[in-house]
Amino acid sequence: MDGFQRRREQKKLNILEAALALFMEYGVQKISIGEIAKKANVSQVTIYNYFESKxxxxxxxxxxxxxxxxxxxxxxxxxxxxxxxxxxxxxxxxxxxxxxxxxxxxxxxxxxxxxxxxxxxxxxxxxxxxxxxxxxxxxxxxxxxxxxxxxxxxxxxxxxxxxxxxxxxxxxxxxxxxxxxxxxxxxxxxxxxxx
Amino acid sequence: MDGFQRRREQKKLNILEAALALFMEYGVQKISIGEIAKKANVSQVTIYNYFESKxxxxxxxxxxxxxxxxxxxxxxxxxxxxxxxxxxxxxxxxxxxxxxxxxxxxxxxxxxxxxxxxxxxxxxxxxxxxxxxxxxxxxxxxxxxxxxxxxxxxxxxxxxxxxxxxxxxxxxxxxxxxxxxxxxxxxxxxxxxxx
Amino acid sequence: MDGFQRRREQKKLNILEAALALFMEYGVQKISIGEIAKKANVSQVTIYNYFESKxxxxxxxxxxxxxxxxxxxxxxxxxxxxxxxxxxxxxxxxxxxxxxxxxxxxxxxxxxxxxxxxxxxxxxxxxxxxxxxxxxxxxxxxxxxxxxxxxxxxxxxxxxxxxxxxxxxxxxxxxxxxxxxxxxxxxxxxxxxxx
Amino acid sequence: MDGFQRRREQKKLNILEAALALFMEYGVQKISIGEIAKKANVSQVTIYNYFESKxxxxxxxxxxxxxxxxxxxxxxxxxxxxxxxxxxxxxxxxxxxxxxxxxxxxxxxxxxxxxxxxxxxxxxxxxxxxxxxxxxxxxxxxxxxxxxxxxxxxxxxxxxxxxxxxxxxxxxxxxxxxxxxxxxxxxxxxxxxxx
DNA sequence: AATGAATGAGGGTTCATTCAT
DNA sequence: GATGAATGAACCCTCATTCAT
Incomplete structure (x- = not known):
């Protein structure tokens, strides 16, 4: 995995961690993509680029x-x-x-x-x-x-x-x-x- | 309890049953008032008249x-x-x-x-x-x-x-x-x- | 005006006074028929019987x-x-x-x-x-x-x-x-x- | 202010003008967000993105x-x-x-x-x-x-x-x-x- | 690749008004 | 004649998702 891939992977992890934390605290349905994006410090679209859908x-x-x-x-x-x-x-x-x-x-x-x-x-x-x-x-x-x-x-x-x-x-x-x-x-x- | 009261109580029960069934099957958040209303065969507003809020x-x-x-x-x-x-x-x-x-x-x-x-x-x-x-x-x-x-x-x-x-x-x-x-x-x- | 008419007229006055007070305090648009009815101690429909529409x-x-x-x-x-x-x-x-x-x-x-x-x-x-x-x-x-x-x-x-x-x-x-x-x-x- | 910012500012102005015109003509309460959106040629949500609430x-x-x-x-x-x-x-x-x-x-x-x-x-x-x-x-x-x-x-x-x-x-x-x-x-x- | 901007669809809620008793 | 019950329409607002840069 080159540096590029690694950075990408790291960003994905950030999003996963942010989402996991929020889901565990507030439940899956109460959390919006926007909230995850804010917590992970990325734009909503980035999440869609990585994960395609909620x-x-x-x-x-x-x-x-x-x-x-x-x-x-x-x-x-x-x-x-x-x-x-x-x-x-x-x-x-x-x-x-x-x-x-x-x-x-x-x-x-x-x-x-x-x-x-x-x-x-x-x-x-x-x-x-x-x-x-x-x-x-x-x-x-x-x-x-x-x-x-x-x-x-x-x-x-x-x-x-x-x-x-x-x-x-x-x-x-x-x-x-x-x-x-x-x-x-x-x-x-x-x-x-x-x- | 007169006939009025009884019919009212019965309708309330209908709504409660409908809501309970839907909540149990799909969860509380996924169910909209509209869906409950449809299942209970009343209008949305009727539910609000009886229960004031979701x-x-x-x-x-x-x-x-x-x-x-x-x-x-x-x-x-x-x-x-x-x-x-x-x-x-x-x-x-x-x-x-x-x-x-x-x-x-x-x-x-x-x-x-x-x-x-x-x-x-x-x-x-x-x-x-x-x-x-x-x-x-x-x-x-x-x-x-x-x-x-x-x-x-x-x-x-x-x-x-x-x-x-x-x-x-x-x-x-x-x-x-x-x-x-x-x-x-x-x-x-x-x-x-x-x- | 017989006693019947008089009672009717009195009720109308009640409603007018209630409405006027509420309109003056909160404005015409913010006040609902329901609120006027409650303040005048009559049902909403009574207001419609007397006044036909808001x-x-x-x-x-x-x-x-x-x-x-x-x-x-x-x-x-x-x-x-x-x-x-x-x-x-x-x-x-x-x-x-x-x-x-x-x-x-x-x-x-x-x-x-x-x-x-x-x-x-x-x-x-x-x-x-x-x-x-x-x-x-x-x-x-x-x-x-x-x-x-x-x-x-x-x-x-x-x-x-x-x-x-x-x-x-x-x-x-x-x-x-x-x-x-x-x-x-x-x-x-x-x-x-x-x- | 770059082109981005300027366009954003311009759009905000459009909305403000549209809202002002409508408010002045019909009053604040009679005008819905939908009407302002239509007059400003944007979607309702855009107004919320810019202004957060009515x-x-x-x-x-x-x-x-x-x-x-x-x-x-x-x-x-x-x-x-x-x-x-x-x-x-x-x-x-x-x-x-x-x-x-x-x-x-x-x-x-x-x-x-x-x-x-x-x-x-x-x-x-x-x-x-x-x-x-x-x-x-x-x-x-x-x-x-x-x-x-x-x-x-x-x-x-x-x-x-x-x-x-x-x-x-x-x-x-x-x-x-x-x-x-x-x-x-x-x-x-x-x-x-x-x- | 990443983002700010934009949106259609839908949800909860309120209200003037009508129906049925 | 008076009322409790019921409703269609409309409103504010949110969200997952797409567009354009």
Missing amino acids: HNLIHEVFVYYTDKALDEFEQILVSNMAFPEKIKHLMFTKNETAKQIHEDFYQYLMKEYTSGINYMEKIYTEKALPRFIDLFNQGKEQGYVDPNLSNEAILFYIKAMNEYIQREEVYQSILPLTEDIMKILFYGIVGEKEK | HNLIHEVFVYYTDKALDEFEQILVSNMAFPEKIKHLMFTKNETAKQIHEDFYQYLMKEYTSGINYMEKIYTEKALPRFIDLFNQGKEQGYVDPNLSNEAILFYIKAMNEYIQREEVYQSILPLTEDIMKILFYGIVGEKEK | HNLIHEVFVYYTDKALDEFEQILVSNMAFPEKIKHLMFTKNETAKQIHEDFYQYLMKEYTSGINYMEKIYTEKALPRFIDLFNQGKEQGYVDPNLSNEAILFYIKAMNEYIQREEVYQSILPLTEDIMKILFYGIVGEKEK | HNLIHEVFVYYTDKALDEFEQILVSNMAFPEKIKHLMFTKNETAKQIHEDFYQYLMKEYTSGINYMEKIYTEKALPRFIDLFNQGKEQGYVDPNLSNEAILFYIKAMNEYIQREEVYQSILPLTEDIMKILFYGIVGEKEK
């Missing part, structure tokens, strides 16, 4: 965001924490990237076009899911997890928890309960039978 | 929806199912009312004005929460639940699950896992220690 | 107002003040009726239809003008007025002054200058030649 | 008009007419700019926001008033004006006359009376004592 811009922002989120996810998995610790992080980490975006983004992509969703599912199936499976299998080998449980069910739990936690007001109130929640996950609401 | 309409739709959701919730609690069955329903029932509304509605109300949220929290704290507590306490007395667990943590689980399930694509894929998920909830991922 | 209502309000103003004017003329005193009053009296109405009313009537103006001119020519002429002729006979001056010119002065004074901010600042202004009117800016 | 447009039109009126006023003062001639012009000149604007504009600015009025008063106090005072003082020195008269009173007369004359129907009927009116102003209604 629709398209949203799509690219989404891809950009998904990739970033995947990175954070992998950071946790490759770390050398013990199994329960990793689970805890997966459940309770409030992705820096994720924040509030889910709700509106998801909604928009669901309703407006499916290509964004497809991309996310592709990434998820190809990249994230196998890593989860590996993790759970390790957990079973190490005796942390009942071998009869389906990985999907466990995964479901973790995702539900994590998504719920992304909501600011939920996150605040959940911190004091962390230990109890982990206990439920490991031992269920019935509790440990023998101590 | 803002206000959204608020009233929200209250209407919240009340309906509360009803469904209470249906489950007063039924004569056994404790585990009730929990299952609370977690897995895809509220007819709830559907997808959460995401966009929540977003809108969070961002635009807080009175809607306040109403929901009031209803929740005054009506729903005490019922939950009662239920969990019964569960503890009946030996279903470890008495050392905080009710909040259990509640958190149930709400996270239920909210996650509201999403259509999640709901589809989760049904086969129901049993495993209930098992995790009761016995944790470690599984039952003694069989 | 246009017409404005016309009748104008006539009502003109007649009232004429009364005030005649009060001054029939009083037993001396000539200079009467002139002073005609110039400086801030008609209770007149207030700010002139500007917007006049504008509206000028542009929208001429019948209002016609009515005012008719009243003016038939009723007010002859009284003015009488007054000036008395003034000439009594030596207050140069017999060579045309009555029209004097009248012009008085009307210009009076109209200007109706404006609130003008009225406030003019009071201290009353004496000087009267002096100019009587003796001109050259001043009295012999004292 | 409110703002009105304000700028007002400033534009005030400045123009000030120019005309100064033309008279710097001319080499004799004192009585200047006074005559000040009283009887139907400002090309002024026309009917006063009534509606004034009303609007009075009621809606005061910044317009403030601007006019600032211009008036800083620019116009001192020139008037100079003129009157000259008149006193040259024996045209009684030195005991307050300048304010004279000014009041002139303004009242001039404003009254701006009304079309008044202007028509006043022309034949010009000489008499000037005589009243200089010598009062009592008339010249010695000839």
